């Protein structure tokens with residue numbers, strides 16, 4: 001089955017003003033929808049980031065894939081590497097580590113690879129989780145992903161989630177997400193306020209939700225010394241502390257004395273980081289993410305490495321739509337050692353999706369789709385609507401810091417901040 005054509009459509013959807021260690025989400029989140037078409041009339045779907053640099057690289061790579069067999073994923077990876085010509089991407093929004101040539105190829109490869117799994121599943125009449133080794137769970141648990149947030153975007157009406165700028169607001173937000181979706185574990189995006197205040201929020205969550213596993217992720221906003229103080233305070237309260245301090249060496253300093261496991265989606269974000277991290281014991285949990293670990297089969301390789309070294313496995317998320325959620329769910333369902341509830345930003349998007357039947361959480365989990373392929377169908381009207389959003393929204397890349405500075409010109413990006 002040969003690839004005859006590839007359609008790449010950048011889209012934008014409404015995003016609330018969620019705060020993090022580098023600023024605040026803009027009113028629109030950008031994504032790219034990839035459709036791979038074949039000579040047998042079967043098409044497959046992938047979803048990826050929508051930032052212009054990445055979009056341009058996907059557009060550069062796509063023509064090199066026409067004529068390729070949908071099973072030739074190794075060849076696809078090397079054609080993409082050649083097409084990109086050794087260029088490394090950059091992470092302007094600052095919430096992941098520096099990209100290398102190799103990890104840039106993995107990012108570009110991912111949506112095409114996912115689309116090929118979708119095609120292969122459709123051709124065989126089997127869900128992608130079957131092709132990845134078989135689902136070991138019928139539904140994939142996700143965590144309630146809490147954010148400090150403004151009531152609404154400046155100059156706009158408050159959104160349906162309202163303000164969450166203190167422990168009481170965070171607990172109220174958790175109640176909404178847990179009641180609405182049934183989540184059984186909770187993650188707080190930190191790095192926004194001084195650590196004492198975020199510790200207080202975690203303690204308030206513990207009181208309100210005595211049995212929910214809790215996590216805190218300040219996106220490397222703390223020095224190793226501050227991280228250790230927080231770790232002592234939260235001993236026995238969080239299941240893991242995610243990216244407290246910057247860099248593999250900073251994390252290793254914290255890990256040497258912290259009582260709980262440390263997790264990352266910032267210092268170990270490519271295969272080339274793993275050896276050093278293992279050597280110095282920097283992290284005990286890696287958040288996988290097929291969007292930057294190079295698609296589904298490479299994410300399974302990551303899972304094998306984690307199993308070998310006794311490293312826990314969780315799953316990371318950025319703002320995303322339903323095609324990504326489908327791929328995340330198939331991957332998590334078929335990865336036996338993915339033992340933590342996965343992250344997802346999906347509940348923050350209440351406005352629109354590009355699939356005909358948007359996902360709903362059942363008891364905090366997404367039932368693994370059983371239809372062939374990814375099990376989702378593109379809603380062409382919705383795709384056109386979101387593509388029009390992209391054309392008119394005026395954004396071409398995520399810039400949480402720039403948006404924050406529009407409202408507070410004195411705001412500076414600092415890492416670590418405390």
Ligand SMILES: O=C([O-])[C@@H](O)[C@@H](O)[C@H](O)[C@@H](O)C(=O)[O-]
Nearest residue numbers: 020095217219265317318319
């Ligand atoms: O959406 C956000 O603001 C998050 O901070 C996201 O960009 C991070 O990549 C992520 O969720 C994380 O776990 O670090």
Ligand SMILES: [Mg+2]
Nearest residue numbers: 217242243265
């Ligand atoms: Mg994180």
